[in-house]
Amino acid sequence: MLVKDVMTPKEKLISVNPIATVREAMKLMRTHSVRSVIVDKAQEDGAYGLVTFKNILQSIVAEDGDIDLLNVYDIAAIPALSVSSQLNVKYAAKMMVNSSIKRLLVIDNNELLGILTMTDIIEILMDSVE
Secondary structure, three states: OEHHHHOEEHHHOOEEOOOOEHHHHHHHHHHHOOOEEEEOOOOOOOOOEEEEHHHHHHHHHHOOOOOOOOEHHHHOEOOOOEEOOOOEHHHHHHHHHHHOOOEEEEEEOOEEEEEEEHHHHHHHHHHHOO
């Protein structure tokens, strides 16, 4: 099975501008009940990023940051770890486990296609045991 068969497509993802404040990103996360948001590329040849609860907690709690003064770009993982839509899911899962991450962006030709999460993979595994 390929990543493209399991991933959440970009149409269902929430994205934020890299110059948005952390507060704005948190509002999007709360409004849409998500634990991460995609950070748009700053320019055509730029990289997509990802902001998660962990990034926010690290910037606010550990570094005593102000959510109104920090931009998303300051705390996001840019570039976010990514895989091709044509990769076998087992290799993406192995990458997630080895890197201790829960999400991988799915990018082909520097364009976002979706996101692959541990939950996406576990749901497929659960379906296969029924």
